[in-house]
Amino acid sequence: MNPFLNPRIIIPFINNYIQDPKRLERLNPKELEKYRDKALKKIFSKAYKVPVYKNKYKKSGINPNDIQGIKDIIKLPFISRQDLSENYPDGVVSPDFDLDKGHIICTGGTTTKYCCNSGSDPVCTYTDTPSLLRGSIITTRENRFHNLNMRNTRFAHIGNFNPYKFDEVFEKNVIKYAKTFVSFDNYYNIQASNKTHEIIEKLETFKPDVIISYPAIFQDMAYLKRKGFGNNVKPKLLFVGGAMLDNYTRNYVETAFNCRMFNTYSSCESGAEIAFECTEGNWHIHSDFFHLEAVDENMELVNPGERGRLVITKLWGTGTPIIRYTGMEDWITLGNGEKCSCGLKSPIFGRPVEGRILSNIHLPDGRSIPPSQFLYITDVLNKLKTFKVKKYQIIQNTIDEIDILIEIDEDQRNKEPSFNEISEKIKKIYKENIGTNVKLNIKEVNKIEDDTETGKPAPLVVSNINTIESCKRKCK
Numbered sequence: 001m002n003p004f005l006n007p008r009i010i011i012p013f014i015n016n017y018i019q020d021p022k023r024l025e026r027l028n029p030k031e032l033e034k035y036r037d038k039a040l041k042k043i044f045s046k047a048y049k050v051p052v053y054k055n056k057y058k059k060s061g062i063n064p065n066d067i068q069g070i071k072d073i074i075k076l077p078f079i080s081r082q083d084l085s086e087n088y089p090d091g092v093v094s095p096d097f098d099l100d101k102g103h104i105i106c107t108g109g110t111t112t113k114y115c116c117n118s119g120s121d122p123v124c125t126y127t128d129t130p131s132l133l134r135g136s137i138i139t140t141r142e143n144r145f146h147n148l149n150m151r152n153t154r155f156a157h158i159g160n161f162n163p164y165k166f167d168e169v170f171e172k173n174v175i176k177y178a179k180t181f182v183s184f185d186n187y188y189n190i191q192a193s194n195k196t197h198e199i200i201e202k203l204e205t206f207k208p209d210v211i212i213s214y215p216a217i218f219q220d221m222a223y224l225k226r227k228g229f230g231n232n233v234k235p236k237l238l239f240v241g242g243a244m245l246d247n248y249t250r251n252y253v254e255t256a257f258n259c260r261m262f263n264t265y266s267s268c269e270s271g272a273e274i275a276f277e278c279t280e281g282n283w284h285i286h287s288d289f290f291h292l293e294a295v296d297e298n299m300e301l302v303n304p305g306e307r308g309r310l311v312i313t314k315l316w317g318t319g320t321p322i323i324r325y326t327g328m329e330d331w332i333t334l335g336n337g338e339k340c341s342c343g344l345k346s347p348i349f350g351r352p353v354e355g356r357i358l359s360n361i362h363l364p365d366g367r368s369i370p371p372s373q374f375l376y377i378t379d380v381l382n383k384l385k386t387f388k389v390k391k392y393q394i395i396q397n398t399i400d401e402i403d404i405l406i407e408i409d410e411d412q413r414n415k416e417p418s419f420n421e422i423s424e425k426i427k428k429i430y431k432e433n434i435g436t437n438v439k440l441n442i443k444e445v446n447k448i449e450d451d452t453e454t455g456k457p458a459p460l461v462v463s464n465i466n467t468i469e470s471c472k473r474k475c476k
């Protein structure tokens, strides 16, 4: 049956569609606090029936009445990636959840089990159609901020439409049925694994106003655009997410497309955008949908303004609850309550999300640097005002040896600055920042390969020593 004909689905959806987008602007701080308290209470009581949570809570002596609001959340134990993957499928939903009506969404993971026999297995969670619909409303909030009319604007989404991926699950269970009632001619989904030439050709025909994709896909498209392909692809706005966006790539892509690019922050587990970047460059958190905490390596809360590991709580939805979940493994810095000059009232991050904890760079002097802070190379390239580097990748091999791989744009090979000059400047800036105890190899390569384990585009920063470090921690 078409879910849009089911009043139990469509009536709450319409109600949410009216209430959700402007909630953060409409409610005063007290009202919002009350709303969040109520939402957490509801989610917690649902979670108490879900085996993975129930067992943990019972062990910690948590009773169903212990959580009256957000302030009580610190009483709850954390839930890890491993907790969810070990308890999947029956243990991650309540016994009354109809698995047949549920939809499974899985995160990426590596196939190699490198430690504790679990490594980074994919995590699968359950959602359902009402939750998919609710999550999509959050996007409406972002589109409104950017003055994008959902009916007239032409959106091209270059995403991951493989089975069990959020994009595919949404397409199969929402868009397919919604098409019976509304035209989706102004929406176009393209599989990101297509060849970049083919993607550009498709965009040429579709002529999008907005393109949504991953940094690496934008980078590849921008490269072709610079070579004269896709002349009719003239978007007004680009939304980027799913991986860290560095300043060089941003500059490279924005210049090629001649429009601005904004970050969105989400994950498979969150089921909706958690935060988005506004025109002032601040990341606004959808705090009526999510409660975010930041903790240190001992899992103690850090102060606002201090960098910590993300702990996320989803204050909405059905299926697998996400309460104090540590598995996204991103570095975040919560704000001090400062307001953004763009006019939105929602809380902002103290600084943009800084990439995966597992990609941290460890130095012999004991420093541990988040990946986004280790991109000194982007300063060099931006200062040299060159787009000669097509791609780059930083790989930490050992504690005292780091490779920087560089892919050069062949058409610009003979243009200034020379590879040698770029290379010397990169060496200099790293030496200034990390000292002389680390051997830095700048290598030109023909191609920076995609991640062979996950098939995803190569991450900007890879640490081969973190795997061992994180295993030690997990196996303790």
Ligand SMILES: [Zn+2]
Pocket: 278, 279, 280, 281, 282, 284, 340, 341, 342, 343, 344
């Ligand atoms: Zn703002």
